[in-house]
Amino acid sequence: MSQYDHPTDPFRRRVVGASLGAAGLAALPLHSAIAQSGEIVVGAAPPITGVFAFAGVGLHQGLGDYCEWRNTKGGVAGRKLRYIGEDSGYKMDQAMSVFKKIMGANKPPVFYGDSTAWAKAAAKEVSQLGTTLTSSPSFSSDLADPKNVPYYFMAGPTYTAMGEILLEYINRTSRGASRPAVAIVYSDTEFGRDPIPGIKAKAGALQIPIVQEIVTKPGAVDVSAEVAKLRRAKPDYVIFHGYVLAPIPEFIKQMRESGMTTTPMGTIWSMDKTTVDAMGAAGQGWMGVMPYRYSYDTKDAPTMQIIKDFAAKARPNMSYVPLFYTHGWLVGMIFSEVMERCLKAGKPLTGANMKAALESIDNWDTGGVTGLLASLKGHQIASGRIYTYDANTKLLEPASGWIKTA
């Protein structure tokens, strides 16, 4: 039998057949069992893969586990939660696609996205629909805007507020006649640039001089020229923002090698213990602002204890509960609190009702996840605490009390 008798490779047929099989499986009705009466769907498009996957898995687990835990406590006003999360890949097209898919199939009253870009793109549609309250891991200052982005909130302070908390700490701890000098190093991204005008304004108000401002690529490797600039500026503190890890360790290493005693500081996404552990020796003395307690800090924080216990039971392989998980859990708490307030008042879960319920949250006890009683009037929780890393214990320890911004 010659090759011309079978011009199509049987293997290729199998590949095509397998692909069609997968497509057929995908076409199965995905939501027929979901829309049971009484269930409340919590939709999500967390970035389980892609560049933000380091956080996305934890966010997904935290929000999903909160729904599971909440159901063991009777759900929200007697209604069970059903969490539906699909990977966004940290791509706007994919996140919007997941959003539209879950919105179309399940009509969730609450939805958790993956990024600033998603939040901005979805905002108009969400406003138009008027059915859904949204959140995401973005703390972009543009999004804490009850007027222009009415159905979005963030479970923490904006990046600008984080910068203000850092400056407030610097102001409170400064001694002597001369004011402490601060340098800002940020990535050339939307994330990196977001709080810079706010930080400058706050520094001006506190009369803290900004002696150097450096913009780098997000994962810049060679930072020697930037470190030379910092050496000349002699700042007491350097605030890094818009990074997760690189190039912060390289900056700190070179700063120390050149004899600088400057204190490096960061914001939320470079404050997880696993991230700071990865800095190695450069992590010693690293400081930064955290809106939540760390999972090992359970004293006088019953919710942190619940998180720790639930994660230990549900995820025995998880040796440490990352801040991303805590963030996801807190988002679930806020979603539930908002929906519970609406349902208990006999109001349907509409965007307007949920917005009103969200803005009614004031002096709310999060069980210690946030150190202060939380207020969501401004669609953010504008408080945090400064932590410092101890390389010996490999723990981030509180360096200040809880600080609230205006």
Add this chain to the structure above:
Amino acid sequence: MRIGDFRASYAHDESLWPTRVQRAWLGVLALALIAFPFGANGYQVSLACMLGIHVIAAAGLNIMTGYTGLISLGHAAFMGVGCYTAAWFAQRGVPFFATLPLAGATAALLGMVVGLPSLRIKGLYLAVATLATQFLVVYVFREWDSVTGGVRGVNVPNASLGGFELLNDQRMYFLIAPVAVALLVAARNLFRTRVGRAFIAIRDKDISAEVLGIHLLRYKLAAFAIGSFYAGVAGALLGYFYRAMTPEYFTLQLSIFYLAAIIVGGLGSMLGTILGAVFMTLVPELLRGVVAGIAQWAPRATEILSPVQQVVFGLLIVGFLVFEPHGLLEIWRRVRRTFHLWPFRA
């Protein structure tokens, strides 16, 4: 069994769709396209809108790369130019039927500038030159605050026609689908003209083409201009579709997405463009659908299988390149031949 087409005149020979069967199928397709948003759910309509945008952008790249042999890694930048142009004009009250050609024209102008080096360099060198354009243009998007909104991006007002706003995906579909169809037909027509045939001659051997009297610079610039025009229109539609856009969307990754689409689909073919765009848009959705289906019974499956689905998608692309280097188009042709020649083997 069909054994061939009998063409009795030059007009018949030159016609776009020479057989009655083809015209009948196109009629069915047109009816299906019109009926689709009435029968599909919101998610499917939104996917169709994205697919339409991807098809237009990929068609532009195929004109440049597949038909003319000019490799471009700056296609996302051309799309961005179109998107920001449309946003800028739309914010000033210019209606979409004017912003779309304006967006295309602006991108085409940039395309011509970028295409200038193509007379001296080609292949990988040209790819690197267009890569530089990609980074330069995205830098401008980030820095030119007054026009692009800087890193915070821009809001794009709803497209509207006589007060009728295209404020949801179903309405946007009736803008995107006709534009996509019109541009695809135009592209197909292009390759029946002297211009289109000159593009193909340049791709096959530019020196021979020049000997034949084809002005290389003029036609290479024309290819860049037309390809960028398509990208600009796609970018404008993207802006209207999402109604907000940031520079971080128009990354190199997007340029590579379109390059992958035309390679997987089939270089130098409009049908290949469509097949490639369908593959690159819908296969990840199908894979995610499979994961979501499994997650109904095993909720923890999402976090384990989501990375796997990316691996599977990558393997599928590699598989196509290895087992069918001519792309999906060749598979389509084989399937078609099988039906035409049934019951005999293709």
